[in-house]
Amino acid sequence: MSGIAPPAVPVFPAGYGPLDTDFDSWVQVPFTFLTDRITCRVNCQSSQNFTSGVTSGASTIIHFDTVLEDSYSAWSNSNHRFTAPFSGWYQVTVFSSIQTAPVNLQVTVLVSGNSQFSTSAHQLEGSTLGIIGGGCATATVYCDGVDDFIQGQTIITGGVNVTNDVSSRGRYPRMEIVYVSQ
Amino acid sequence: MPNPGLPSPSTYASGPVLTPELTGDVSNGVAWLNVPPQFIGMQTVAPPQSIPDTATTPVNLDTEYLDTAGGHRDNSNQAIYYGMYPGWYLVETFCPVDYTGTTGYVTAGVGGQIGGSSLTNRFGELAPFGNSFRAGSCGTHLVQMTNTGNYGGANNDYIQLVVSQTTGSSQNIYIEGSNPGRAPYMSLRWVGLPSSLGTANLPVPANPAWPTAPAYVTSAFLNANIRDTLNFLCYPPMFFGYYNASGSLASQNQTPAVGTAVFLGQTQIDNYNAYGTNTWTAPVGGFYYCFGQVGLVSGTSSQAIAAGLTVTSAAYGGTAVTLWGSSMLANNASSGTNAAIVRRQLRLNAGDTIQLAAFQNDSNNNGRSYLTNTSQWATKMIIVWMSA
Numbered sequence: 382m383s384g385i386a387p388p389a390v391p392v393f394p395a396g397y398g399p400l401d402t403d404f405d406s407w408v409q410v411p412f413t414f415l416t417d418r419i420t421c422r423v424n425c426q427s428s429q430n431f432t433s434g435v436t437s438g439a440s441t442i443i444h445f446d447t448v449l450e451d452s453y454s455a456w457s458n459s460n461h462r463f464t465a466p467f468s469g470w471y472q473v474t475v476f477s478s479i480q481t482a483p484v485n486l487q488v489t490v491l492v493s494g495n496s497q498f499s500t501s502a503h504q505l506e507g508s509t510l511g512i513i514g515g516g517c518a519t520a521t522v523y524c525d526g527v528d529d530f531i532q533g534q535t536i537i538t539g540g541v542n543v544t545n546d547v548s549s550r551g552r553y554p555r556m557e558i559v560y561v562s563q
Numbered sequence: 564m565p566n567p568g569l570p571s572p573s574t575y576a577s578g579p580v581l582t583p584e585l586t587g588d589v590s591n592g593v594a595w596l597n598v599p600p601q602f603i604g605m606q607t608v609a610p611p612q613s614i615p616d617t618a619t620t621p622v623n624l625d626t627e628y629l630d631t632a633g634g635h636r637d638n639s640n641q642a643i644y645y646g647m648y649p650g651w652y653l654v655e656t657f658c659p660v661d662y663t664g665t666t667g668y669v670t671a672g673v674g675g676q677i678g679g680s681s682l683t684n685r686f687g688e689l690a691p692f693g694n695s696f697r698a699g700s701c702g703t704h705l706v707q708m709t710n711t712g713n714y715g716g717a718n719n720d721y722i723q724l725v726v727s728q729t730t731g732s733s734q735n736i737y738i739e740g741s742n743p744g745r746a747p748y749m750s751l752r753w754v755g756l757p758s759s760l761g762t763a764n765l766p767v768p769a770n771p772a773w774p775t776a777p778a779y780v781t782s783a784f785l786n787a788n789i790r791d792t793l794n795f796l797c798y799p800p801m802f803f804g805y806y807n808a809s810g811s812l813a814s815q816n817q818t819p820a821v822g823t824a825v826f827l828g829q830t831q832i833d834n835y836n837a838y839g840t841n842t843w844t845a846p847v848g849g850f851y852y853c854f855g856q857v858g859l860v861s862g863t864s865s866q867a868i869a870a871g872l873t874v875t876s877a878a879y880g881g882t883a884v885t886l887w888g889s890s891m892l893a894n895n896a897s898s899g900t901n902a903a904i905v906r907r908q909l910r911l912n913a914g915d916t917i918q919l920a921a922f923q924n925d926s927n928n929n930g931r932s933y934l935t936n937t938s939q940w941a942t943k944m945i946i947v948w949m950s951a
Contacts, residue, residue, distance in 0.1 A: 387597065388593055388597065390590050390593050390594045390597070391589055391590055391593060392586075392590065393582040393585040393586050393589070393590065394582070395582045401772070401773040401774060401775045401776070402773075404773040404780075405772055405773050407585075407589065408589055408773070408788065408789065409770050409771070409772055409773060409788075411589075411593045412589075412593075412768060412770045412788070412792050412796075413770040415593065415596045415597075415796055416767065416768045416770055416792070416796065416950070416951045417950060417951040418850075418949070418950040418951075420850050420910075420950055422908070422910060449878070449910070450910060470601070470629070472852070472908070472949070474852075474906050474907055474908050476886070476888065476905075476906075476907065478887075478890075484694075485694050485696040485698075487745070489744070495744075496744040497744060498605070498657060498744055498745075498746065498748045500655075500657045500699075500701045500748065501699075501701055501889060502659055502690070502696075502697070502698055502699035502701075502745055503688065503690040503691075503698050503699070503700075503889065503891045503892065504690070504691060504693055504694050504696060504698065504891065504892040505890070505891055505892060506866050506867035506890075506891065506892045506893065506924070512816075512817060512818070512866070512867045512890065512924055513817065513818060513890060514890045514891060515869070515887055515888060515889055515890045515891075516888075516889050516891075517701070517888045517889050517904060517905060517906045517907075518701075519655055519701070519703070519906050520655075520748075520750070521601075521603060521629075521655070521750045521752065523628070523629075538694070538695075538696065539694050539696070549820055549884075550879065550880050550884045550886075551818075551820060551871065551884045551885045551886050551887055552818075552887065555886070555907065557850075557907060557908035557909075558908075559850055559908060559949050559950055560950075561601075561752065561949070562597060562598050562599060562601060562631075562752075563597045563598055
């Protein structure tokens, strides 16, 4: 059962002779949503070049291009974003990888273009060894259904022509989203 | 309906089912799971809070985005979230500091009080300063609160966002006005009943259609599709383990395809008995929140550190692969601390496995000792079932 909306709290009227279909709507449907929530997983398997700022930092929407799961058909590959099918709070996790260092890296979650919280902000090693860097962000964000959309964002400073790293499965930039509450 | 209470579903016997019983179980359970105890707070109001050097400091959260259980006030006790309902809470934290020099680091995480005693601070990443960059530290923790419901009570459990910085002098919290939006942040959400109340080892609810005449509803059907459904959703598979041995991690030149596995010998919760010999095995299929942290002793030749999750699952290519997280510059203080994190939400089938993986690079090829459960930057892994 997919595509169902976040449930209303069911009311069981006394003195009413329910049919099986009544119990489906009172029990089966809400429990189904609460068991099998809105989910989406995407990754990026293509090289993406991030521009680099010096002081303020250059921001780049992560071009996730591969859909691994999208239970409510909410993902757009052309816009690289998840449009919330229903209003509510969504748990978002984002990972971004960087091929070239040294840089400072921030990874953020955006809702309708606005940064919610920059939840990864650190330096990467690379001055002598060139160790590939990465950052993880997470945020629980509120979206108005149909209107709001979620994206991942990478912000780097200190490097030139920095690209992501898609050399192996473990390095693919990824984003995962699950509906958690109304 | 009134504010829902902690779900405690009935066991149904043969005979009439009264509406109060259904209301108490189904209506209450749906209301609770729709809107569980949840809090999101930030510090956004100027002037920013000053953080003394090397003093772990609770962060005032002056802006509430969500507080469904009323555990926080934005005009008093701003640094405290009081537990209002017992259970396990998934806590996520982030805190940046307004410093662009090259000395020291920032680290942030969870502090508070549990059972009347101070909770050992549990920090996340340790982010060194440098490169004219206002670094921030992020982390995740899973904590059980049981003394709850009495806001402001002396023995009521509470959680705080705490931060420490080692620049040599006091620094302000960093509140970035607009995109990007670096600012202190704590999010917490109830994810399960206390261990003393939960029922484990249940299957993922099937939620079938209700019987159609001439078939009829039996007590077995009610127990499977109301009681057990609520019991599963209110106490899903959860794991939290710490490293508690005395080993060290060898230096490597680059994060490998499959990282060095870490055995987590001290369990805080493993309600489905899923962990053994450095591997967690998914007891049921689902969408899991997974967090890993690697803490290491630092040295003057420390260069880089990373944490990863090694997943073996058809959903991730079928063969073991380490999904690396924050692969970052290491703190190179002598006999100091390093910590890196990884965070993902993974689709797993029953039987799929996850290991915590670690990486460090040392310019003198030295091994680095793991930080154990007694450290504020303890090596750990947390896994929570989120959805089918």
